[in-house]
Amino acid sequence: MSINKEIKRITTETLRGMKGVEKISMLTSYDFTIAQMVDAGGIDAILVGDSASNVMAGHETTLPITLDQMIYHAQSVVRAAKRCLVVVDLPFGSYQSDPQKALDSAVRIMKESGAHAVKLEGGKEIAESISRIINAGIPVMGHLGLTPQSIYQFGTYKVRAKEEAEAQKLMDDAKLLEELGAFSLVMEKIPADLAKKVTESINIPTIGIGAGPNCDGQVLVVHDMLGMTHEFKPKFLRQYLNLYDEITNAVQQYVADVKSVDFPNEKEQY
Numbered sequence: 132m133s134i135n136k137e138i139k140r141i142t143t144e145t146l147r148g149m150k151g152v153e154k155i156s157m158l159t160s161y162d163f164t165i166a167q168m169v170d171a172g173g174i175d176a177i178l179v180g181d182s183a184s185n186v187m188a189g190h191e192t193t194l195p196i197t198l199d200q201m202i203y204h205a206q207s208v209v210r211a212a213k214r215c216l217v218v219v220d221l222p223f224g225s226y227q228s229d230p231q232k233a234l235d236s237a238v239r240i241m242k243e244s245g246a247h248a249v250k251l252e253g254g255k256e257i258a259e260s261i262s263r264i265i266n267a268g269i270p271v272m273g274h275l276g277l278t279p280q281s282i283y284q285f286g287t288y289k290v291r292a293k294e295e296a297e298a299q300k301l302m303d304d305a306k307l308l309e310e311l312g313a314f315s316l317v318m319e320k321i322p323a324d325l326a327k328k329v330t331e332s333i334n335i336p337t338i339g340i341g342a343g344p345n346c347d348g349q350v351l352v353v354h355d356m357l358g359m360t361h362e363f364k365p366k367f368l369r370q371y372l373n374l375y376d377e378i379t380n381a382v383q384q385y386v387a388d389v390k391s392v393d394f395p396n397e398k399e400q401y
């Protein structure tokens with residue numbers, strides 16, 4: 132129930148109801164200005180991803196970003212998101228050690244940012260933590276396949292679950308997440324056939340990134356699809372703009388205009 136009757140908010144229940152009816156669109160955002168445009172574009176859900184560690188802070192991996200930093204990003208996005216659901220990644224180190232810590236971290240995100248749900252990477256290993264968070268009334272989105280917080284265990288960002296054993300574990304983890312009460316599940320960089328099989332075998336929506344067309348929805352990093360992240364072009368990415376070149380060219384023009392005193396002109400002064 133919303134106090135603001137003007138805009139109908141998309142909820143975790145809305146997303147659940149979209150499975151098999153309508154595909155779910157999701158993009159990341161980390162700040163107010165981008166989130167405002169993503170919400171206005173009609174997105175179903177925004178992910179405040181720990182990819183902020185790469186995209187916003189310039190780190191090599193998602194590991195360094197802190198819970199405080201994730202909360203700062205989430206607060207900015209929540210201020211802009213009028214219509215879509217806002218999901219926030221629990222960062223590396225904020226939930227893996229024990230269920231109490233996981234719950235405390237999720238509670239901080241919900242209390243301090245006003246976001247609507249949290250996302251955690253992993254299956255069986257973190258089952259107890261997922262239960263604790265869900266039992267506290269906080270909606271949880273799962274994340275299986277290429278889970279970037281485990282990059283030093285994987286060694287590469289190559290496609291996951293190509294072998295039978297890992298594919299079977301992913302199937303089991305997906306079913307477990309559903310049983311635990313997760314409202315949805317991200318599957319990252321896995322074979323399209325496996326993603327299709329998982330999607331057909333559970334009743335919660337799957338959101339794919341590099342997981343083929345048979346997931347219930349798709350997610351991308353917004354800076355990637357806008358062409359802002361220089362030279363990041365994995366096979367699964369569709370680039371809708373080339374803002375890296377657009378912005379670099381605009382800056383070049385500005386530099387030239389300042390040097391030549393073309394800017395500011397008579398109309399641009401008092």
Ligand SMILES: Nc1nc(=O)c2c([nH]1)NC[C@@H]1CN(c3ccc(C(=O)N[C@@H](CCC(=O)O)C(=O)O)cc3)CN21
Binds near residue numbers: 182287354
């Ligand atoms: N900007 C950005 N976009 C993302 O999608 C993203 C992040 N950052 N940071 C966190 C994770 C890491 N992700 C990644 C990282 C690399 C590939 C990737 O496919 N990279 C290369 C090489 C892979 C290989 O070693 O074979 C590729 O060309 O596909 C995919 C997703 C997804 N997430």
Ligand SMILES: CC(C)C(=O)C(=O)O
Binds near residue numbers: 159317340
């Ligand atoms: C790539 C998506 C699923 C993510 O977890 C992130 O952006 O952090």
Ligand SMILES: [Mg+2]
Binds near residue numbers: 180
């Ligand atoms: Mg993430």
